């Protein structure tokens with residue numbers, strides 16, 4: 001399996017674009033590019049965060065998915081109401097595998113689906129009364145909930161319900177925060193705007209609620225921001241920070257609580273993992289409270305070491321020493337893993353198509369295993385994501401923004417990677433094409449992949465996917481070339 | 491007019507951020523850069539230019555300000 005040269009990649013893009021009608025071709029041409037590390041500004045080679053072309057099979061989600069599914073949903077001690085028809089919440093229920101500790105239905109509510117289940121009459125006469133009643137019921141049935149968020153689905157914005165006033169009344173009655181979130185699915189071009197809207201509501205309704213209240217702080221307080229604890233990711237990250245002497249005050253939002261979020265403005269440093277979905281709130285806290293934020297990457301030992309040192313750089317020598325001790329302690333474990341898996345995975349080529357962060361973050365982990373990323377793209381990245389990716393990706397790597405089913409299939413057919421990493425919507429297409437596949441959103445029901453412990457699992461999973469005996473069974477016996485001797489004997 | 495945020499870059503320079511469009515760009519030059527008068531025309535690394543009313547140098551960055559775009563929209 002050869003790597004394509006720049007010219008060949010260019011030809012491939014041209015070939016894929018050929019099937020589109022002219023206007024569509026012009027539009028899509030801006031979203032397909034070849035990486036050039038000499039460029040500083042991604043907008044010179046790629047356009048991102050634009051409305052998806054009508055008629056193509058995009059894999060993007062909606063703003064409601066970004067707010068309810070990603071940012072708010074994992075806050076475990078709040079009830080997140082999918083306000084509107086039942087489907088939006090029910091079909092996405094518990095799909096992201098944000099792990100948490102707690103007793104579901106008593107003090108935590110992460111995997112439950114709460115909905116106002118709109119019917120025709122609610123659309124016609126408005127659903128505010130229903131929402132008020134719902135909030136009351138939540139209070140009766142789940143008195144240990146710490147508050148609610150009202151996640152608007154499309155119809156709420158269309159019929160013009162006043163969820164803000166309902167929330168205000170309910171909040172006054174219960175004394176708990178009730179956060180109305182205007183994340184109707186039609187807003188914006190992808191789930192990305194949902195992240196932004198959710199961040200803004202956290203800014204307005206959560207941050208600052210404990211300003212001026214006493215807090216027993218230490219000089220080593222940090223918050224993990226933008227880690228959704230998928231398969232336990234945040235836990236695998238948290239222990240590393242704690243081992244180096246830092247105190248993790250809050251986890252956003254995987255396994256997180258409302259109180260943790262309210263306490264975040266008291267920390268000394270915000271550690272931002274998913275830049276795309278939570279940079280907004282980090283920027284806000286930087287301006288309002290002077291808390292610096294730092295993007296870090298806990299995928300694969302090379303990047304972990306880099307990130308740990310960068311984090312330690314914000315603190316005194318005791319932390320820096322402990323940081324080195326942590327690195328030294330895990331190094332033998334990492335060497336053993338790389339020693340075991342690298343010979344099996346060396347030189348394998350991977351194509352990635354994930355959300356808004358992982359394409360650039362995971363590259364290091366693959367490289368630690370000797371694998372090469374030959375194509376990468378974001379579903380809903382913005383140009384600031386691509387700015388950050390150019391240097392991480394190899395020269396002449398194929399980049400695709402908001403790629404659709406057709407494009408991905410064509411690329412994979414021609415580039416012939418040894419493995420594809422993407423989501424559930426792509427999984428079966430590529431497996432049926434005979435290409436090993438890992439879901440890189442949900443870790444394919446595995447994980448964690450963050451941190452040192454995560455890397456061990458990541459390496460094993462990649463090996464399992466690639467070495468499965470099933471891939472040799474793709475050609476049926478009667479289509480296999482008959483060996484020479486057998487032909488002679490016949 | 492748009493809300494923008496100016497923050498200190500890790501490298502020492504200034505970064506321009508336009509939340510509405512998630513546009514992040516380095517500030518190549520700032521028209522007035524003294525303690526008493528700070529602001530004016532901002533030339534961005536992406537080729538765009540914005541204007542902020544000159545103010546006294548802010549004691550702390552980042553700071554959110556209102557800015558006016560000069561010239562055509564860049565993207």
Ligand code: SF4
Nearest residue numbers: 062064088153154185
């Ligand atoms: S686009 Fe609207 S209807 Fe569809 S899932 Fe999102 S909120 Fe629900």
